Amino acid sequence: MKTFTPQFRNSVAALGEEELIAAIRRWLANASPRAPFGIGDDCAVLPRARAPQLLTVDPVVHNRHFDDSVPPRMVGAKLLKRNLSDLAAMGGRPSAAVVSLIMGGSVDVRWLEQFYRGLAACAREYRVPIVGGDVTQADGGFAASLTLLGEATGPRVLTRVGAQLGDWIYTTGVLGGSRGGHHFRFTPRLAEGAWLARRAAVRSMMDLSDGLAKDLHALTPRGACAAILPGGLPRRPGASVEAALTDGEDYELVFTYHTKSGRAAFERAWRGRFPATRLTCIGQFARAGKLPSGAVDLARFHGYEHLSAAPARSVMSLNT
Amino acid sequence: MKTFTPQFRNSVAALGEEELIAAIRRWLANASPRAPFGIGDDCAVLPRARAPQLLTVDPVVHNRHFDDSVPPRMVGAKLLKRNLSDLAAMGGRPSAAVVSLIMGGSVDVRWLEQFYRGLAACAREYRVPIVGGDVTQADGGFAASLTLLGEATGPRVLTRVGAQLGDWIYTTGVLGGSRGGHHFRFTPRLAEGAWLARRAAVRSMMDLSDGLAKDLHALTPRGACAAILPGGLPRRPGASVEAALTDGEDYELVFTYHTKSGRAAFERAWRGRFPATRLTCIGQFARAGKLPSGAVDLARFHGYEHLSAAPARSVMSLNT
Numbered sequence: 001m002k003t004f005t006p007q008f009r010n011s012v013a014a015l016g017e018e019e020l021i022a023a024i025r026r027w028l029a030n031a032s033p034r035a036p037f038g039i040g041d042d043c044a045v046l047p048r049a050r051a052p053q054l055l056t057v058d059p060v061v062h063n064r065h066f067d068d069s070v071p072p073r074m075v076g077a078k079l080l081k082r083n084l085s086d087l088a089a090m091g092g093r094p095s096a097a098v099v100s101l102i103m104g105g106s107v108d109v110r111w112l113e114q115f116y117r118g119l120a121a122c123a124r125e126y127r128v129p130i131v132g133g134d135v136t137q138a139d140g141g142f143a144a145s146l147t148l149l150g151e152a153t154g155p156r157v158l159t160r161v162g163a164q165l166g167d168w169i170y171t172t173g174v175l176g177g178s179r180g181g182h183h184f185r186f187t188p189r190l191a192e193g194a195w196l197a198r199r200a201a202v203r204s205m206m207d208l209s210d211g212l213a214k215d216l217h218a219l220t221p222r223g224a225c226a227a228i229l230p231g232g233l234p235r236r237p238g239a240s241v242e243a244a245l246t247d248g249e250d251y252e253l254v255f256t257y258h259t260k261s262g263r264a265a266f267e268r269a270w271r272g273r274f275p276a277t278r279l280t281c282i283g284q285f286a287r288a289g290k291l292p293s294g295a296v297d298l299a300r301f302h303g304y305e306h307l308s309a310a311p312a313r314s315v316m317s318l319n320t
Numbered sequence: 321m322k323t324f325t326p327q328f329r330n331s332v333a334a335l336g337e338e339e340l341i342a343a344i345r346r347w348l349a350n351a352s353p354r355a356p357f358g359i360g361d362d363c364a365v366l367p368r369a370r371a372p373q374l375l376t377v378d379p380v381v382h383n384r385h386f387d388d389s390v391p392p393r394m395v396g397a398k399l400l401k402r403n404l405s406d407l408a409a410m411g412g413r414p415s416a417a418v419v420s421l422i423m424g425g426s427v428d429v430r431w432l433e434q435f436y437r438g439l440a441a442c443a444r445e446y447r448v449p450i451v452g453g454d455v456t457q458a459d460g461g462f463a464a465s466l467t468l469l470g471e472a473t474g475p476r477v478l479t480r481v482g483a484q485l486g487d488w489i490y491t492t493g494v495l496g497g498s499r500g501g502h503h504f505r506f507t508p509r510l511a512e513g514a515w516l517a518r519r520a521a522v523r524s525m526m527d528l529s530d531g532l533a534k535d536l537h538a539l540t541p542r543g544a545c546a547a548i549l550p551g552g553l554p555r556r557p558g559a560s561v562e563a564a565l566t567d568g569e570d571y572e573l574v575f576t577y578h579t580k581s582g583r584a585a586f587e588r589a590w591r592g593r594f595p596a597t598r599l600t601c602i603g604q605f606a607r608a609g610k611l612p613s614g615a616v617d618l619a620r621f622h623g624y625e626h627l628s629a630a631p632a633r634s635v636m637s638l639n640t
Contacts, residue, residue, distance in 0.1 A: 036479040042409035042526055043374035043470065045477055054363035057418045057467060061456050089362035098377045100465040102422065136381050138461055145420040145454075147377060147467035150363065157365055159356040206362055 002068045003142050005108035012112060013105030013137075020135065023109070027116035031123040032130045044131035046096055051152040053095070056086040059145040066184075072111045073118025074184040076144075080122045082209075083148035084188035085251045089207035090157045091197025092150040093190060094126060099133035100147075104140035115144075126190070153194040160218045162203035163256035168263065169219075169226060169283045173252040175212060176239030183249035192274055193253060201261035208250040212282075213301035219256055221285060227295040228283040245301050256285070322388045323462050325428035332432060333425030333457075340455065343429070347436035351443040352450045364451035366416055371472040373415070376406040379465040386504075392431045393438025394504040396464075400442045402529070403468035404508035405571045409527035410477045411517025412470040413510060414446060419453035420467075424460035435464075446510070473514040480538045482523035483576035488583065489539075489546060489603045493572040495532060496559025503569035512594055513573060521581035528570040532602075533621035539576055541605060547615040548603040565621050576605070 008014050015023065025032060025039055032038045036045040060066060060079045080097065087094055099119070123130050128148070172189055189207070196202045204219050212233075216226045228245075235244045257266065263281065270279045286292060328334050335343065345352060345359055352358045356365040380386060380399045400417065407414055419439070443450050448468070492509055509527070516522045524539050532553075536546045548565075555564045577586065583601065590599050606612060 035481070036410075036477065041479050041481075042406040043376040043412065043468075043477075045410070045479070046373040046375060048369045048372055048471075050368065052368055053366040055366060055416060055418055055451060055467075055469065056363040057420050057452060058454055059420055059422060059456050061422060061458050063459060064456060086362040090356075090365070092363065096375060098375055098467055100377050100379055100420065100467070102379060102381060102463040102465070131375060132377060134378055134465075136379050136384060136463070138381050138463060139383060141458055141461065143422045143456070143458060143463065145422070145465050147375075147418055147420070148363075149375065149469065151368075157356070157363075159361050159365070161355070161361075 001072055001111050001114065002108060003062050003111050004104065004106045010108050010110065011105055012103065012107045012109055015109055023113065024116055027113050028120045028130050031120035038129060038131045044096065044098070046131065049095065049151050052157060054087055054090050054092040054150040054152065054157065055147070056083055057145060057147040058082045058086065059143055062142040070184065072114035073121070076115040076118030077122035078184050079144050079146045080119055080126070080128065081186065081188050082251065083146050084126060084190060085207045087148060087150040088189045088193035089205055089253060090159065091153055091193045092157065093153050093194065094128040095149045095151055096129050096131045097123070097146050097148045098131060100145045101133065101135040102138045103142040105137055107142055154198045156197055158197045158202065158205040158255070160204055160206050163219050163221045163285060164203070165221060165224050165285050165287060166259035167203060167285050168257040168259060168281050169228070169254065169285065170257055170279060170281050171208070171212070171234060171252050171254045172277055172279060173250070174234045174236045174278060175208070175250050175252065176243035176247045177236040178247055178249040182236065186251040188251065189253045192277055195273060196253070196255055199266070201258040201266065203256050203258055205253055205255035208252045208254055209248060211246040211248040212254065213245040213298045216254065216298060219254065223288050224285040225288045225291055226283060226298055227286040227292050228298065229294060230296050232280065232282055234278055234280040242301065245296065321392055321431050321434065322428060323382050323431050324424065324426045330428050330430065331425055332423065332427045332429055335429055343433065344436055347433050348440045348450050351440035358449060358451045364416065364418070366451065369415065369471050372477060374407055374410050374412040374470040374472070374477065375467070376403055377465060377467040378402045378406065379463055382462040390504065392434035396435040396438030397442035398504050399464050399466045400439055400446070400448065401506065401508050402571065403466050404446055404510060405527045407468060407470040408509040408513035409525055409573060410479065411473055411513045412477065413473050413514065414448040415469045415471055416449050416451045417443070417466055417468045418451060420465045421453065421455040422458045423462045425457055427462055474518045476517055478517045478522065478525040478575070480524050480526050483539050483541045483605060484523070485541060485544050485605050485607060486579035487523060487576040487605050488579060488601050489548070489574065489576055489605065490599060490601050491528070491532070491554060491572050491574045492597055492599060493570070494554045494556045494598060495528070495570050495572065496563035496567045497556040498567055498569040502556065506571040508571065509573045512597055515593060516573070516575055519586070521578040521586065523576050523578055525573055525575035528572045528574055529568060531566040531568040532574065533565040533618045536574065536618060539574065543608050544605040545608045545611055546603055546618055547606040547612050548618065549614060550616050552600065552602055554598055554600040562621065565616065
């Protein structure tokens with residue numbers, strides 16, 4: 001199904017504003033509460049939060065994050081899931097979301113309906129009310145940006161800061177080869193993230209969006225380097241070590257674990273709680289310049305440059 | 321100053337991702353707190369809210385809301401102010417904002433710097449921490465979308481629902497002719513909105529973005545019509561009655577006042593508190609079909625259609 005239509009009668013421009021707003025509300029259905037708690041007033045009204053709150057934003061853009069080969073329902077779902085993955089990375093749960101659309105008038109209404117229905121289905125699945133948004137006409141293209149508000153699930157949110165020399169490095173799931181479909185089909189690790197945030201020995205966490213080699217820098221403490229043993233990397237079938245390190249869009253969690261805490265009991269508890277989610281200890285923080293033999297030199301793997309003359313694959317995020 | 325540059329060396333594409341993120345943080349300076357309370361982690365962490373919260377989103381898009389004749393600092397400030405106006409319309413105050421940028425690689429870095437510096441100056445003025453965002457490369461264009469989180473300033477938020485037959489209709493400021501510069505120079509009516517939300521006789525409120533004739537429908541109770549006396553409309557110098565009704569982008573407040581409450585004392589209190597902000601009673605809700613002679617028939621004035629073959633002036637908002 002194509003995002004844009006050459007036939008005016010099928011386009012959002014033909015539908016007009018009032019009709020389009022009514023249609024969007026219909027497509028979202030019960031994923032969007034009634035005003036003032038949802039769409040229809042100057043702001044959406046949300047209950048006061050009981051816990052520290054979390055805020056993040058990420059888009060999907062035509063020809064960057066998807067093309068006409070991707071079913072629009074999956075595009076809508078991905079828009080929410082990539083933000084949920086950011087929330088999972090702090091140990092949070094979702095509260096509400098707003099969606100900003102910027103698109104040319106030739107967007108196909110039928111495509112847009114499927115996009116919103118996919119978003120709404122995902123919002124119901126993860127219990128995220130879509131409480132507002134806006135739609136702006138631009139000269140062309142299609143870009144949707146979702147801002148997600150969430151809150152901590154426990155007394156602590158896990159940030160990227162806190163790892164120490166010697167800490168173990170863990171990842172969930174398998175890495176690499178996400179372009180085969182995983183980057184649309186992934187499940188945000190919300191339950192896992194919340195569970196990890198309650199373990200004191202877990203000291204920092206993030207989600208993997210740009211590839212382990214690039215993302216892991218953010219967790220690496222000063223004076224340390226990540227010693228990753230390539231043989232131990234959990235790879236998607238068919239993915240090379242390089243792919244596992246650099247492909248990006250894994251949407252798995254990577255976290256660090258206090259070296260003096262018991263790993264065996266922790267891993268046993270994980271398997272009891274998340275039998276279907278693979279957990280792998282992929283290495284440890286070594287002293288900078290003291291990379292153990294056999295460990296990967298991550299500096300050899302260049303991170304992805306989002307803004308360049310080359311087509312961008314992903315998004316550059318101020319809070320990725 | 322032009323948004324786009326033909327010279328690669330001045331473009332955001334030439335700057336590259338890491339440099340651009342560093343530059344944005346530098347431009348925002350103390351308008352953006354340090355991670356995890358601002359830019360730099362998967363989500364921004366916010367304190368728990370003491371009051372019901374408010375959430376809204378609105379963009380600025382090149383060739384829709386601004387062109388090369390507008391200083392980029394004003395574009396950045398407007399992006400925040402139009403969202404602050406939505407917050408004012410509910411009687412709220414701002415808590416935090418995130419900004420999503422979708423732009424072609426040929427955006428001029430010097431333009432972007434001024435855009436962010438204008439945004440940051442405005443954020444400092446209104447004490448809104450910019451806690452995150454993202455930047456995505458698209459095929460071209462420039463669109464920035466800001467999501468604003470706020471909270472109620474008192475026990476009540478003012479919504480669009482609550483007016484009754486007979487209620488007086490008030491507006492702040494003057495209307496019409498906003499394209500002369502007001503739509504960039506306006507001051508969001510935050511103090512006024514918060515003050516009005518504490519008055520029980522004020523029963524509903526919104527901000528004027530699409531013009532009074534169109535926006536007022538949202539406040540009009542079932543079975544009523546707005547009886548506006550054109551002679552009493554507070555107009556910007558040079559603006560016709562039609563301009564005052566339809567120009568849009570006034571960013572003034574329109575609210576309804578209980579007919580049985582004392583108007584004189586209310587207006588006196590207003591003048592004492594807001595001597596510089598004009599307040600005008602522009603009419604009253606009459607029974608539908610019983611428009612008093614001399615009153616404007618608002619149905620004659622067509623609202624602006626945001627999505628059409630014609631160039632769009634403003635934005636269509638699900639929660640405008």
